[in-house]
Structures are given as C-alpha cells and as structure tokens.
Amino acid sequence: MLWLGQLVNNLGRQVTVVALPFELWQLTHSSLSIGVLALVQLVPILIFSLGGGAVADAVDRRKLLLATQAVLAATSVGLAALALQPNPPVWAFYMVAFVAAGVGAVDQPARSSAIPRLVPRERLPAAIAANWLSGVTVSVVGPLAAGVLIATWGVATAFAFDATTFIASLAALLLMAPIPPHPDASRPGLRSIAEGLRFARSQPVILATFAIDLDAMIFGMPSSLMPQLALTVFNTGAAGYGLLNAAPAVGALVGTAFSGWVGRLKRPGRGVVVAVAAWGLAISAFGLLAASFPLALLCLAVAGGADVISAVLRGAIVQLATPDQIRGRVSSIVGLVVTSGPRIGDAEAAAVAALAGPQFSVVSGGVMCLLGLLAVINRFPQLYSYEHSHAALPATGIPPERPQPTPAEAG
Helix, strand or coil: CCCHHHHHHHHHHHHHHHHHHHHHHHHCCCCHHHHHHHHHHHHHHHHHHHHHHHHHHCCCCCHHHHHHHHHHHHHHHHHHHCCCCCCHHHHHHHHHHHHHHHHHHHHHHHHHHHHHCCCCCHHHHHHHHHHHHHHHHHHHHHHHHHHHHHHHHHHHHHHHHHHHHHHHHHHHHHCCCCCCCCCCCCCCCCCHHHHHHHHCCHHHHHHHHHHHHHHHHHHHHHHHHHHHHHHCCCCHHHHHHHHHHHHHHHHHHHHHHHCCHHHHHCCCCHHHHHHHHHHHHHHHHHCCCCCCCHHHHHHHHHHHHHHHHHHHHHHHHHHCCCCCCHHHHHHHHHHCCCCCCHHHHHHHHHHHHHHCCCHHHHHHHHHHHHHHHHHHHCCHHHHHHCCCCHCCCCCCCCCCCCCCHHHHCCC
16 A cells, blocks of 8 residues: 555646746746755755654554655645746745655655565565656656646646655555554653664665766756756757656666566675766766767666666665664655755756856766765775675564664674
C-alpha cells in the first residue's frame, strides 16, 4: 500500500518539480531565479530534516505520513491558485516552495524508515529497488505529462493535477496498519538528534555514502539549467524541456529493471564508486553535445542509469548498517543529503552558467564530480572494501533488545 500510494503521488510531485522552474523562467527569464528557488528549498531542509527524523523514530510513522501528505497537498493547491493569477508574484512561489520543502523534510525519513519494518532483511535491497522503480517510472512519465499539461492547458493545470494525486497516497495510508515506534526509541529532542548524528559519524562507510552523493549532486546535477538549455541552446521549447527532464529517468528505469544483480554484490561500495564515475562522465559528455539533441538525451539516460544503481546500493548500505530504533534519524540525515545536494547543485550550476554559460557549467560540473570522487575514495577507503556481511542487523530486520551498538559492533 505504501508503494502504490507513493507511485501515484510521485507522478503528481514530479509534474510540479518540472512545472515550478518552468513557471519561474517564464516570469523572470533568468536561471538565477531557479537557483534562488533551490536555496529557498534548501533552508527548511537544513532546519527540519534532523528533527523530522527524531520525530519519525518516536511516533507512529503512518500517522506522521498522513499529516505530512495532507499539508503537501495544500501546498500544491496553493501553487495552482498562484499560477491562475495574471501576474503572480515570484516571492509567493518561493514561500509555498519553502513550506513544501520543510514538510517534505519530515515526510522523507518517516517514509524511508518504514520500509525496513515492512520487509525482511534479505528483501531490503529488492524493496529499495522497487521503490526506485516507481520513482524512475514517474520521473519518465511526469516530465512528459508536465510538458503536455503546460503546453495545452497551462502551468496551473499541472499544479492542480499534482494536488489530486494526494488522494491516492492518503487513501493508501488509511488502509495500512499502524507502524508504531520501536520500544527503545528515544523521545524527540536535541539529545535524540545528537544520538543519530553520533551514530552516523561513527560509521565511516555511512559517511562515505553521504560524501559521494553530495559530490555527484553538487557538481554534476544541472537541473536548474534545463529550461535555459531547452529554450536557448537546443531550441526545443516546452516539449524539449520535458524530454530533457525525462531522459535521466528513462535511463534510471532501464537500470532499475536490470538491477537484480545489485542485491548479490558482495562489495557494494565498489559498485557505488563505478556508478558515480559513470555519472560524472555522462554529464560531461552531455554538456559537450549541444549540437545533437538526441545524443545529449542519450548521455542523460546513461547518467540516470548510473545514478539509480548508486542510489540503490547506497540505500542498502545505510539501511542494513542501522538499527531500527535509530533508523528514522539516520534516514533524516540521508534525506538531508539527498535533498540538499541537488539544491546546492542547482545554485552552483546557475551561478557558473551566469558567468560562463550553461554548457561550460555542465561540463565543468561533470569534471569536478570525477575529481571529487577521487577525494572521497582517498578519505574513506572503507567504502571500496565494504561487504554487506558486515551489517549489524539480524535476519529479522529488527535489532535485538539492547543499547545502541558501538562502532565495532555495527561494523
């Protein structure tokens, strides 16, 4: 039920992810406005992510998800209402985006930390892959649907479509059984947050997954440049903009479909390193192929395939190395990394593009991603040699009734 509800809702969310930057470009004709949007979304993520994880560990995760989904639905309605105005103020879009990002920072750890409670340990990599399958599927359909909705009925329709998809996610949550907190879960507060940070800090392999994801997203994620590239470099209009956003998801969909081997990797850290290297190379090639739109799309598809393999492997490493009573807090750190990295990357790409042009921004970002990868491997050699057999969780996926493990116990 969690998967089905998220599948429908993510389709709508993806439409909004594509429509909001397009609306800002239409209002301002500046990629910097999209960079500002990324920073506006980053602030609440930084403020609420860690606290959201502490709350997710201490309350019924199903009830928490019901609350966050209801508020997110309201923000989509707000965006639709703004887009219907003849000359909507840009600051109002930023305000709604700020609220949505803050609520999403609480929703994400509650959702991701619920998955290990619903599947046995040996099925977790497959469950994470299934989650990514739904995500990349809607990431293919969503941008295409956004392009059609925007071109045919306008941006307001795209936001309204997103609002209606929350009906599915709320209905699915209502049909689910409660997901109560672990008996040993700490009460939410600064001490609880600090406990989660200490655990993550004590695990070099977990820290390595954070560092390598930030490297790939900050330097190699040119999402803020897509409207400018579609409208001024490739000259493909709204339809081409939708294709640019959908291409990485097409590659991710193919990568997920053939990801069965991922759960059998003895040393998944090496798979992460190879996948991130492929991501950086593909993004650099994308920036060099402005003269050929089909080849540029192919490069984005290759990048998307590499990204999903990296994400599934990193997700399994973190979830299997984390006890359930602290998993919400660690998931909140993962959410902080996963959601803040692309926002910082959007701001970085927009700033470089303003100084040296969008193509230089894309190519230089891919090169910096590769250099950053070398730095991460040098700083965290444990990632390259990590084996899943080192994970501390027992076969049931629920840790024994004992205090938080020491770094040595957790592997």
